[in-house]
Amino acid sequence: MDTDIPNRGPLRAIISAMRPRQWIKNGLVYLAPMAAGVLLHVHVFVHCTIAFVAFCFAASGIYMLNDSRDVEADRHHPKKRRRAIAAGQVNLKLAVTLGFFFTALGLAVTQIRGWNAPLLIIVGVYVVNSFAYVYGVKRIAVIEMASVASGFFLRAVSGAAANHLYVSKWFLVVISFGAMFLVVGKRSAEIHRLGAGAGDHRAVLTEYGENFLNSALTLTATAVVLGYCLWAFDTGTAGLSSIHHHVVAIEMSVVPVVLVMLHILRLLEGGGGGAPEDLVLEDRVVQTLGVIWVALLAIGIYR
Numbered sequence: 001m002d003t004d005i006p007n008r009g010p011l012r013a014i015i016s017a018m019r020p021r022q023w024i025k026n027g028l029v030y031l032a033p034m035a036a037g038v039l040l041h042v043h044v045f046v047h048c049t050i051a052f053v054a055f056c057f058a059a060s061g062i063y064m065l066n067d068s069r070d071v072e073a074d075r076h077h078p079k080k081r082r083r084a085i086a087a088g089q090v091n092l093k094l095a096v097t098l099g100f101f102f103t104a105l106g107l108a109v110t111q112i113r114g115w116n117a118p119l120l121i122i123v124g125v126y127v128v129n130s131f132a133y134v135y136g137v138k139r140i141a142v143i144e145m146a147s148v149a150s151g152f153f154l155r156a157v158s159g160a161a162a163n164h165l166y167v168s169k170w171f172l173v174v175i176s177f178g179a180m181f182l183v184v185g186k187r188s189a190e191i192h193r194l195g196a197g198a199g200d201h202r203a204v205l206t207e208y209g210e211n212f213l214n215s216a217l218t219l220t221a222t223a224v225v226l227g228y229c230l231w232a233f234d235t236g237t238a239g240l241s242s243i244h245h246h247v248v249a250i251e252m253s254v255v256p257v258v259l260v261m262l263h264i265l266r267l268l269e270g271g272g273g274g275a276p277e278d279l280v281l282e283d284r285v286v287q288t289l290g291v292i293w294v295a296l297l298a299i300g301i302y303r
Helices: 010-017 020-036 042-069 092-109 117-134 143-162 169-201 203-207 210-233 247-252 254-269 276-282 284-302
Strands: none
Touching: 010 042, 010 092, 020 042, 020 143, 020 169, 020 276, 020 284, 042 092, 042 117, 042 143, 092 117, 117 143, 143 169, 169 203, 169 210, 169 254, 210 247, 210 254, 247 254, 247 284, 254 284, 276 284
16 A cells, blocks of 8 residues: 555545545535524524535535546546545445445435425435436536536525525525636646646546636636625625625625635635635635634624
8 A cells, every 4th residue: 555545444444435524515504594694593503404414424425426436547646546445445335335325314314303395305406416427427528517516506505495594696696606616726726736647537627728717717706706795785685784784794794705716716826726625624814714704794694
């Protein structure tokens, strides 16, 4: 075994193959209820947490199925070769079996507190979309990016759906383009890091040129900033400023959003910033701006 691959026992290898670091993405389920000012209601928080757990299991199942399909390509990737399945620490048949099991478990968790059709449907759509990605869509340029981005979108709307909450049109705009921005950034970082060998790891990367990716980043970043500004400043029924008294704090939350977009764009220019979980868990600038953003929203919405 290569010295840079962690030495994992069987249980630790399975947990690693579930990619728990990426569960941070599932925190999006709390976003819509927070913006609506009802996240601190016990039943709302419980339903959101159920959605969070459901997505953790379902996503981990999909990750294991995807890594089982991409095992040979991952072994030629400088970072992904350390994953438990690519490193041969989890048997392929076991990985596939656990992949389907965790996916089914995620669907089952949605009903843990009784019948919740909206949440079951959303997690079900996520699973179907993910299966399509794993078994074919990943090879179709642009469509594969939309497929991955939809996973972020479904997470974000699941918290509202689980609690039968109204979802602002501006919220949908921000989440949709924000998700696409992250996926385009991931592809840009992969090409920058892997260079001429990018296609050996992910065949679809040969379909993307630098000019296209830069244009896509500019388009999606602009849409995110514009959409968030409209959401924050809108005094109509779809805006954050329509239902809360501390409007200044909500309007000021635009500042950390703009700064974090610029920071990520700067990282992407140098080949970094491609992994959302790394940005949240390791990047101090993103963490600081995130705390400021949450604080401003909390003051504007809950004070």
